[in-house]
Amino acid sequence: MNKLGFSKKTSATDIVLLILFFIVVLVAIFPLFWMFVTSFKTQEEITAIPTTIFPENWYFGSYIKIFTDQYFVRYFINTCITSTIITVVSVIVSALIGYVFAKFKFPLKTVFFYAILATIMVPFESFVVPLYSFVRSVGWVNTYMGLVFPSIISSFGMFFMKQNMEQLPDALIEAARIDGAGNYYILRKIIMPLSVSSLSVLSILLFLIAWSEYLWPLIIVTKKEMYVLEIGLTLLQDEYFIDYGVMMSGCAVALVPCLLIFIFFRNYIMEGIAMSGIKG
Numbered sequence: 001m002n003k004l005g006f007s008k009k010t011s012a013t014d015i016v017l018l019i020l021f022f023i024v025v026l027v028a029i030f031p032l033f034w035m036f037v038t039s040f041k042t043q044e045e046i047t048a049i050p051t052t053i054f055p056e057n058w059y060f061g062s063y064i065k066i067f068t069d070q071y072f073v074r075y076f077i078n079t080c081i082t083s084t085i086i087t088v089v090s091v092i093v094s095a096l097i098g099y100v101f102a103k104f105k106f107p108l109k110t111v112f113f114y115a116i117l118a119t120i121m122v123p124f125e126s127f128v129v130p131l132y133s134f135v136r137s138v139g140w141v142n143t144y145m146g147l148v149f150p151s152i153i154s155s156f157g158m159f160f161m162k163q164n165m166e167q168l169p170d171a172l173i174e175a176a177r178i179d180g181a182g183n184y185y186i187l188r189k190i191i192m193p194l195s196v197s198s199l200s201v202l203s204i205l206l207f208l209i210a211w212s213e214y215l216w217p218l219i220i221v222t223k224k225e226m227y228v229l230e231i232g233l234t235l236l237q238d239e240y241f242i243d244y245g246v247m248m249s250g251c252a253v254a255l256v257p258c259l260l261i262f263i264f265f266r267n268y269i270m271e272g273i274a275m276s277g278i279k280g
Contacts, residue, residue, distance in 0.1 A: 032255070039063070039248035046244050062249035066236070072250070074225055075232030080257070082147045082217075082228060083210040089152040091203050098161025099191055103173060113162070119155045124215070132219055146220045147228070151210055157202055164198035165191060200265055208258055229254045 038046060039062055041055045066072045101113055131150060140146030168191065176186050192199070214230040221227055227235075233250045237243070 035248045035251055035255075039245060039252050041245055043243060043245055059245070062243070062245040063253075065246055066250050066253065071224055071227070071235075072232060075227050075229045076253070078144075078147075078226060079211060079229040079254075081144060082213075083207050085144065085148045086151045086210040087203050087207045089148075090154040090157050090206050091199060093152070094154055094157030094161045094202060095192070095195070095199060096187075097158040098163075098165050099187055101158070101162040102165035102168075103170070103191075116155050116158055120159070124150075128216070128219065135220060140220075142221055142223045142226050147217055147226075150216055151206075151213070154206060157206060160202055161195070161198060165195060168194055204261055204265055207261060211254075211258060 037054055040058045040060070041052075042057075042059045042061075045052065045055060045059075097116075101109065135141065135146045135149060140149060172190055172194075173186055176190055181189075212230060213228065217228045218231055221231070229250075233247070233254065236246050236250050
């Protein structure tokens with residue numbers, strides 16, 4: 001192996017692919033890097049020509065402004081609450097339904113499963129009006145229940161867990177039933193522990209989707225104190241003036257939970273991807 005870390009068997013094609021990989025990675029992370037450094041610049045430095053990559057003087061006023069804002073912290077808390085509720089409820093429901101479809105036989109099983117798959121292909125915009133009418137009729141406008149209601153049942157989550165649980169060996173379940181274990185015991189002691197990777201991946205995906213939700217909160221919420229981050233970020237700009245430093249600071253703060261989740265649970269993500277290719 002040479003000083004660059006390449007072995008003697010490394011071909012020119014591998015080196016070219018590695019270089020292309022690093023180029024793609026740099027292109028992908030550059031917007032995040034630019035957002036971060038811009039959040040520490042003054043408005044004058046942001047609009048200066050020629051522009052600078054790093055701030056000449058690191059400016060923290062934008063972060064102070066958003067954290068002293070009357071509502072920004074509230075937006076952040078609202079998003080945390082709704083994303084957590086959606087993730088927890090949806091993962092539990094998806095695991096239960098996925099277990100039923102994966103390990104039980106019942107009439108019209110295939111019909112019900114394809115009906116669930118069909119709902120994945122229906123655009124949310126096509127039924128948002130009747131959904132809003134229902135939520136309004138039950139008095140859930142400007143409430144957490146109204147914010148989370150459309151997302152607590154995930155058709156994708158049911159499909160995802162069903163596909164993953166099908167890979168678990170039936171012999172384990174049959175052995176447990178011979179020993180007298182019931183369905184609840186089998187689910188809690190056998191299925192769930194073996195599905196930790198799948199549950200973790202699904203939780204992360206659903207949390208990220210819920211965290212970035214914009215259209216439904218914009219429709220169902222009219223009170224400013226109930227806004228979520230995606231709406232709150234748009235309110236950081238004035239009618240005739242955009243403070244890009246404040247905007248970038250708000251985006252950076254909104255991105256922190258997503259990055260932390262990925263960093264702490266990346267091993268589960270990789271394990272889940274690896275397990276998806278194993279046929280049980």
